[in-house]
Amino acid sequence: MSAFDKNSPHQLREWLTLTGRKRVLVVAHTVTYIKRLQEVFSLLESDLRVQVLFTAPPHPFGDGVAAFLHRLGSAVLPWEKAARLDYDLALAAGPRGLGEISAPLITLPHGANYLKRIIEGTDARVAGLGRPDIVPDGRCLPAAVVLPHRDDLHGLAQLCPEALPVASVVGDPVHDRIVASLPRRPAYRRALGLRKGQKLVAVVSTWGALSSFGSIEALLPRLINELCGKGRRVALLIHPNVWSGHGAWQVRAWLAQCRRYGIAVVPPEADWRSVLVAADWIIGDHGSVTLYGTLTRAPILLASSPEREINPVSPAAALARTAPALSPGHSLTSQLAYAAAEYAEHQGEEYAAIASRITSEPGRFTRNMRRLMYRVLGLGQPAHPAVTRQLPLPPRLDSWCASDTGAGTDTDADADADTEATA
Incomplete structure (x- = not known):
C-alpha cells in the first residue's frame, strides 16, 4: 500500500x-x-x-x-x-x-x-x-x-x-523538443539500427474509424508487399487510444504478421518523436503526429484526411490541401518518389508555413x-533557466518487431526477415 x-x-x-x-x-x-x-x-x-x-x-x-x-x-x-x-x-x-x-x-x-x-x-x-x-x-x-x-x-x-x-x-512542448532534436537525426537513425542508405517510412495514425488505422486492412498488405526490404524499413506509430480501445493484445495480434517482414510496431508508451525525426517519409492522416511531421523535413503522404473531422481553420486543414493523397491505383514506391520530388521542388516551404502555425x-x-x-x-521560480531538452535515443527498430501474442512460433521467414533487417 x-x-x-x-x-x-x-x-x-x-x-x-x-x-x-x-x-x-x-x-x-x-x-x-x-x-x-x-x-x-x-x-x-x-x-x-x-x-x-x-x-x-x-x-x-x-x-x-x-x-x-x-x-x-x-x-x-x-x-x-x-x-x-x-x-x-x-x-x-x-x-x-x-x-x-x-x-x-x-x-x-x-x-x-x-x-x-x-x-x-x-x-x-x-x-x-x-x-x-x-x-x-x-x-x-x-x-x-x-x-x-x-x-x-x-x-x-x-x-x-x-x-x-x-x-x-x-x-x-512537442514542437520545441522536435526542433531542438533535429540536429541529432543521424544519432537517432543509428540507434534505431538503420544502415547507411537505408530509408525509414513512418506510418502514423490517429484514432477513430476515419483514421489511417481505420483502413489498415487495405494499407498493411501494400506496406508488406511493396516497401519491406528493398533498402527500406517501416515503423507503425499508432495512437494510444487504438491500443486502449481494442486492447494491446488485440492490436499486436492484428499486426503479428508484421514481425516476419521487419515492420516495427511502436508501443503506445514509447517516445515516438525520435522515430518521426529519423523518418525519410511519413504516411499519415489528420492527427497530431502527422502535423508534427511538417517539422522534420520529411515528405508526407496522406492515407486519410476526412474533411468532416478536421477543424477547417487549423493547420491540419492546410496540410490536407497541400500534401499528396495516397492513391490505390499507383504503387507506393512511385508515390513516395513523387512526394519526395514535390517536397524538393516547392512543398518544403509550404510545410514550413504550416509548421509555423503549430505555435506562436x-x-x-x-x-x-x-x-x-x-x-x-505563488512561488518564485528556481534560479536557473528552464531548458528544452533534446529527445533521448530510441531503442532499435527490431525490439519493436517481436511478437508476444502467443499466437504462433518463429519461422524461417521470420529469421530471414530479421537477418535482412539487422544486416
Missing part, C-alpha cells in the same frame, strides 16, 4: 517525511494525456518546495495509465480519495471529472493545436476549445487555459469567450509554462 493511500489529508501528512510542501496534482486520464503532461510536471524537478501527486480518473481510454505511472515511480492517489483533498495546483490535458477536483487548475491541449471537430448530431465543435472542454461539469473557470498559438484566441473567443481572461499563450512561441514553452505554474503556485 502506498503511503498516499490514506483516508484524509491529516493521515496523508502523517506518512510524509518532507511536509509543508506545495501540492501539485497531475490528472492522468489517458496515456496520451500523461505523456503531454510529463513535459509540464518535469519542469518542477529539483524543487524541494513542491510535492507532485498523480491520479487517474475513469476514462474509456484509460488502459495503460496505471502501468505508465508505475514506470514513473509516481505517488498515485486513487481517484475517489484524490477528489476529497485540496491542492495548490492541478494539471490536466482533458476535461473528465475535473469538477470534482479542489485546486487552481491549468488545462492544456493534449495534441498539436486544435485539429479536430467533434460531430454531435447536426452540430460540430472544435475539440478542446468549447465550453464542455473548458468548464466541464459546471465547474468554475480554470486558473489558466494554455494555448499553443495566439491565433487560438480567436477560436476561444467564439466558442468560450468567458475563458479569454484566463487564456495564456504558452507554446507547444517557438522554443519558449518551457520558459512560459514554468513561469505560469509558479505564478499559480
Whole structure:
C-alpha cells in the first residue's frame, strides 16, 4: 500500500517525511494525456518546495495509465480519495471529472493545436476549445487555459469567450523538443539500427474509424508487399487510444504478421518523436503526429484526411490541401518518389508555413509554462533557466518487431526477415 493511500489529508501528512510542501496534482486520464503532461510536471524537478501527486480518473481510454505511472515511480492517489483533498495546483490535458477536483487548475491541449471537430448530431465543435472542454461539469473557470498559438484566441473567443481572461499563450512542448532534436537525426537513425542508405517510412495514425488505422486492412498488405526490404524499413506509430480501445493484445495480434517482414510496431508508451525525426517519409492522416511531421523535413503522404473531422481553420486543414493523397491505383514506391520530388521542388516551404502555425512561441514553452505554474503556485521560480531538452535515443527498430501474442512460433521467414533487417 502506498503511503498516499490514506483516508484524509491529516493521515496523508502523517506518512510524509518532507511536509509543508506545495501540492501539485497531475490528472492522468489517458496515456496520451500523461505523456503531454510529463513535459509540464518535469519542469518542477529539483524543487524541494513542491510535492507532485498523480491520479487517474475513469476514462474509456484509460488502459495503460496505471502501468505508465508505475514506470514513473509516481505517488498515485486513487481517484475517489484524490477528489476529497485540496491542492495548490492541478494539471490536466482533458476535461473528465475535473469538477470534482479542489485546486487552481491549468488545462492544456493534449495534441498539436486544435485539429479536430467533434460531430454531435447536426452540430460540430472544435475539440478542446468549447465550453464542455473548458468548464466541464459546471465547474468554475480554470486558473489558466494554455494555448499553443495566439491565433487560438480567436477560436476561444467564439466558442468560450468567458475563458479569454484566463487564456495564456504558452507554446507547444512537442514542437520545441522536435526542433531542438533535429540536429541529432543521424544519432537517432543509428540507434534505431538503420544502415547507411537505408530509408525509414513512418506510418502514423490517429484514432477513430476515419483514421489511417481505420483502413489498415487495405494499407498493411501494400506496406508488406511493396516497401519491406528493398533498402527500406517501416515503423507503425499508432495512437494510444487504438491500443486502449481494442486492447494491446488485440492490436499486436492484428499486426503479428508484421514481425516476419521487419515492420516495427511502436508501443503506445514509447517516445515516438525520435522515430518521426529519423523518418525519410511519413504516411499519415489528420492527427497530431502527422502535423508534427511538417517539422522534420520529411515528405508526407496522406492515407486519410476526412474533411468532416478536421477543424477547417487549423493547420491540419492546410496540410490536407497541400500534401499528396495516397492513391490505390499507383504503387507506393512511385508515390513516395513523387512526394519526395514535390517536397524538393516547392512543398518544403509550404510545410514550413504550416509548421509555423503549430505555435506562436517557438522554443519558449518551457520558459512560459514554468513561469505560469509558479505564478499559480505563488512561488518564485528556481534560479536557473528552464531548458528544452533534446529527445533521448530510441531503442532499435527490431525490439519493436517481436511478437508476444502467443499466437504462433518463429519461422524461417521470420529469421530471414530479421537477418535482412539487422544486416
